[in-house]
Amino acid sequence: xxxxxxxxxxxxxxxxxxxxxxxxxxxxxxxxxxxxxxxxxxxxxxxxxxxxxxxxxxxxxxxxxxxxxxxxxxxxxxxxxxxxxxxxxxxxxxxxxxxxxxxxxxxxxxxxxxxxxxxxxxxxxxxxxxxxxxxxxxxxxxxxxxxxxxxxxxxxxxxxxxxxxxxxxxxxxxxxxxxxxxxxxxxxxxxxxxxxxxxxxxxxxxxxxxxxxxxxxxxxxxxxxxxxxxxxxxxxxxxxxxxxxxxxxxxxxxxxxxxxxxxxxxxxxxxxxxxxxxxxxxxxxxxxxxxxxxxxxxxxxxxxxxxxxxxxxxxxxxxxxxxxxxxxxxxxxxxxxxxxxxxxxxxxxxxxxxxxxxxxxxxxxxxx
Amino acid sequence: xxxxxxxxxxxxxxxxxxxxxxxxxxxxxxxxxxxxxxxxxxxxxxxxxxxxxxxxxxxxxxxxxxxxxxxxxxxxxxxxxxxxxxxxxxxxxxxxxxxxxxxxxxxxxxxxxxxxxxxxxxxxxxxxxxxxxxxxxxxxxxxxxxxxxxxxxxxxxxxxxxxxxxxxxxxxxxxxxxxxxxxxxxxxxxxxxxxxxxxxxxxxxxxxxxxxxxxxxxxxxxxxxxxxxxxxxxxxxxxxxxxxxxxxxxxxxxxxxxxxxxxxxxxxxxxxxxxxxxxxxxxxxxxxxxxxxxxxxxxxxxxxxxxxxxxxxxxxxxxxxxxxxxxxxxxxxxxxxxxxxxxxxxxxxxxxxxxxxxxxxxxxxxxxxxxxxx
Numbered sequence: 211x212x213x214x215x216x217x218x219x220x221x222x223x224x225x226x227x228x229x230x231x232x233x234x235x236x237x238x239x240x241x242x243x244x245x246x247x248x249x250x251x252x253x254x255x256x257x258x259x260x261x262x263x264x265x266x267x268x269x270x271x272x273x274x275x276x277x278x279x280x281x282x283x284x285x286x287x288x289x290x291x292x293x294x295x296x297x298x299x300x301x302x303x304x305x306x307x308x309x310x311x312x313x314x315x316x317x318x319x320x321x322x323x324x325x326x327x328x329x330x331x332x333x334x335x336x337x338x339x340x341x342x343x344x345x346x347x348x349x350x351x352x353x354x355x356x357x358x359x360x361x362x363x364x365x366x367x368x369x370x371x372x373x374x375x376x377x378x379x380x381x382x383x384x385x386x387x388x389x390x391x392x393x394x395x396x397x398x399x400x401x402x403x404x405x406x407x408x409x410x411x412x413x414x415x416x417x418x419x420x421x422x423x424x425x426x427x428x429x430x431x432x433x434x435x436x437x438x439x440x441x442x443x444x445x446x447x448x449x450x451x452x453x454x455x456x457x458x459x460x461x462x463x464x465x466x467x468x469x470x471x472x473x474x475x476x477x478x479x480x481x482x483x484x485x486x487x488x489x490x491x492x493x494x495x496x497x498x499x500x501x502x503x504x505x506x507x508x509x510x511x512x513x514x515x516x517x518x519x520x521x522x523x524x525x526x527x528x529x530x531x532x533x534x535x536x537x538x539x540x541x542x543x544x545x546x547x548x549x550x551x552x553x554x555x556x557x558x559x560x561x562x563x564x565x566x567x568x569x570x571x572x573x574x575x576x577x578x
Numbered sequence: 579x580x581x582x583x584x585x586x587x588x589x590x591x592x593x594x595x596x597x598x599x600x601x602x603x604x605x606x607x608x609x610x611x612x613x614x615x616x617x618x619x620x621x622x623x624x625x626x627x628x629x630x631x632x633x634x635x636x637x638x639x640x641x642x643x644x645x646x647x648x649x650x651x652x653x654x655x656x657x658x659x660x661x662x663x664x665x666x667x668x669x670x671x672x673x674x675x676x677x678x679x680x681x682x683x684x685x686x687x688x689x690x691x692x693x694x695x696x697x698x699x700x701x702x703x704x705x706x707x708x709x710x711x712x713x714x715x716x717x718x719x720x721x722x723x724x725x726x727x728x729x730x731x732x733x734x735x736x737x738x739x740x741x742x743x744x745x746x747x748x749x750x751x752x753x754x755x756x757x758x759x760x761x762x763x764x765x766x767x768x769x770x771x772x773x774x775x776x777x778x779x780x781x782x783x784x785x786x787x788x789x790x791x792x793x794x795x796x797x798x799x800x801x802x803x804x805x806x807x808x809x810x811x812x813x814x815x816x817x818x819x820x821x822x823x824x825x826x827x828x829x830x831x832x833x834x835x836x837x838x839x840x841x842x843x844x845x846x847x848x849x850x851x852x853x854x855x856x857x858x859x860x861x862x863x864x865x866x867x868x869x870x871x872x873x874x875x876x877x878x879x880x881x882x883x884x885x886x887x888x889x890x891x892x893x894x895x896x897x898x899x900x901x902x903x904x905x906x907x908x909x910x911x912x913x914x915x916x917x918x919x920x921x922x923x924x925x926x927x928x929x930x931x932x933x934x935x936x937x938x939x940x941x942x943x944x945x946x947x948x949x950x951x952x
Binding site for chain 1: 698872
C-alpha cells in the first residue's frame with residue numbers, strides 16, 4: 211500500500227511538472243462552457259436584410275417598419291435596383307431581400323391582391339427557412355390588421371410548456387457532451403501518451419524491473435488522471451450551475467457514480483492504446499482521431515444522430531460516450547432516477563469491464 | 579539561395595519519410611470530406627410527437643390526422659394519459675406531447691376557442707423551437723379549415739378584403755440542401771489542420787529529438803530556417819486543397835461558381851497565415867504533447883467561433899468581436915461566397931485585407947519569438 215502511494219505521488223509529480231498542459235486541461239472546459247453557453251446558439255437574429263421598395267406608399271412603409279422593429283432582422287441601407295441586391299448577396303452583407311412592387315398599396319384591395327417577393331440566401335439552408343417563415347409571419351400579421359372583421363371564429367390555442375428548460379437556455383444540450391469530451395481528452399489521450407512516453411524514454415524498463423507488481427504500475431498511472439478528470443468534472447458542474455444557471459435536477463451521487471464508471475471506461479481505453487502503440491505520436495493520433503472524433507460525431511450532442519445514414523447510426527452503438535451522454539442528459543437535466551438509465555449503465559459497465567480486461571491482458575511486462 | 583535549396587530538400591525528405599504524418603495529411607482530410615457532410619446534417623426532421631387524446635371526438639381525430647400528415651412530425655404513439663406521454667419524453671422516444679382535453683370538440687363549437695396543452699422537451703433548443711413553431715402553424719391551418727368548412731358550407735372560398743401574398747425564392751441553393759453549406763466549410767477545416775497542427779508538430783519534434791540544435795549551430799539564418807519550414811507545408815497544403823476540391827466536385831458535384839484563381843489566391847494567403855500560427859505555437863511548446871494540446875485548444879475555439887456550425891449573426895457582440903479576430907471566420911466566409919455565390923475579387927477585397935493582415939502579424943510574431951539559442 212505504501213509502495214502504491216509512493217508511485218501515485220511520482221505520477222502526480224509528472225503531471226504537475228508540465229504546467230502548460232495542465233493550464234490547457236483546466237482552461238479547455240472553462241472556455242468550452244463559456245463559448246457554448248454564451249456565444250453559440252442556434253437562434254436566428256440580426257439577419258441582414260435588403261429592402262427594395264418600388265412602391266414607397268403607406269402600406270409598404272408600415273411593413274418595413276414592422277421588419278425593422280423585430281429583433282430578427284437588421285435592415286442594411288436601402289438598395290436601388292435588382293442588380294444591387296445581387297451585389298449585396300455576393301458581398302455576404304445580407305441573407306435575404308424583400309421586394310415591393312410599384313403600386314403595392316393600391317393593389318392590396320384589388321381582386322388579385324398584392325404580391326411581395328422574398329429572396330433568401332439558401333447557401334445556408336436552415337437560416338433561409340427560418341428567415342422566410344419570419345417574414346411570412348410578419349406579413350400575414352399585417353394582413354390580419356388590415357382585415358379586422360375577418361377574424362377567425364374558431365381558435366385552438368396551444369399552451370406551450372417548455373419542459374426541463376423554462377428559460378429556453380439554448381445551450382443545455384451540450385453540457386453533457388462537453389463533459390464526455392473532456393473525459394476522453396484527459397483519461398484516454400493523456401493517459402495513453404503518459405504510458406507510451408515512459409516506454410519511449412526507457413523509464414518503463416526501470417519500473418518493470420522493480421519489485422513492484424506491473425499491474426500496480428498501471429493503476430498508479432491511472433489514478434492522477436482519474437483525479438484530474440473529476441476536478442474538471444466539478445469545474446464544469448460549478449460553471450453550469452453558477453454561470454449558466456442550469457438546474458441540476460437529478461441525484462448528485464448517481465451523477466458522480468455514473469461519471470466514475472465512464473472515466474474508468476476511458477482510462478481502460480487509454481491503457482489499451484498505450485499497450486498497442488510504441489511512440490507518443492502514434493498514441494496521440496490514435497486517441498485523437500480514433501477516439502475524440504467519434505465522440506464528437508457519434509454522441510449526438512453536436513450532430514443529430516437521427517439524420518445520419520444507417521451505417522453511422524450502427525457505429526454509434528459502439529461509442530461509449532453515446533451511453534454516457536444519454537445517462538447524464540437524463541439524470542442531470544431531466545432529473546430521472548436510476549430505473550430510467552439502468553440499461554445504458556449496464557452497457558457502459560460491460561464496455562468498461564471488457565476494455566479493462568483486454569488492456570490488462572495485453573500489458574507486456576517484458577520488453578521486446 | 580543555395581542554402582535554402584538544401585534545407586527544402588531535407589524538409590521534403592523528412593515529410594515523405596514519416597508515413598504516419600503523410601497519411602494524416604492526405605488520407606484523413608479525404609475521409610473527413612466524405613464522412614462529415616453525411617454526419618453533420620443539421621436539418622431538423624422527424625420530430626417525434628405523442629398525442630394524448632382525452633376527447634375521442636371526430637375533431638380530435640381530424641387534428642391527429644392533420645398533424646400526422648403535415649410532414650413535420652412523426653406520430654410515435656397515443657398514450658392514454660399525460661403521465662404516460664411524459665414518460666415517453668423521459669425515455670427520449672418523444673420530443674413533444676400534445677394533450678387534447680375532454681370537451682375539446684364541444685367547447686370549440688360552442689365557445690369558438692379551446693386551449694390544448696403542448697409540452698416540449700426543451701433540452702435540444704433547435705428541435706424544441708422548430709417543433710413548437712411547426713405545430714402552431716399546423717394548428718393555425720386546422721383552424722382556418724374548420725372556419726371555411728363551418729362558415730361556408732357551399733364550399734366557396736373565404737375572401738378577406740385585403741390580400742397580400744408572398745412569393746419566396748431560394749437563391750444559390752434552390753433545393754436547400756445542407757451539403758452545399760457544409761462541404762466548402764470542411765475544405766477550410768482541411769487547410770486549417772495542415773497549417774496549424776502539422777507544422778507545429780513538425781518543428782516541436784525537431785526540438786524534442788534535438789536535431790534543431792544541429793541546425794542552430796550551423797550558419798543557417800533564422801529566415802532561411804523558417805522559409806525552409808513554411809514552403810514545403812505551403813505546397814503540401816495547396817495539394818491537399820486541390821485534392822479536397824476534386825473530391826468536392828466528384829462526390830458532391832459542387833464546382834465553384836466564382837473564379838478559381840481568386841479562390842487559390844485566398845487559399846494561399848490563408849495557408850501562410852495559418853502556417854504562421856503553427857510556427858508560433860511551436861515556439862511556445864517544448865514537447866509534441868504540449869504542441870498538440872495548444873494547437874487543439876486554439877483550433878477548437880477557432881472552429882466554434884468561425885460560423886462553421888452556427889451563425890455569427892446570432893452571437894452577442896463580444897463573441898462577434900472574437901470571431902472577427904480569427905482567420906478561420908474570414909476564410910470560411912470567402913470560400914462559401916466564391917464557391918456558392920460566385921463572388922468576384924472586388925466583392926470580397928475587405929476579407930483579403932484581413933487575411934493578409936493575419937498572415938503578416940502571425941508570421942511576424944512567430945519570427946520575432948523564434949530564438950536560435952535557448
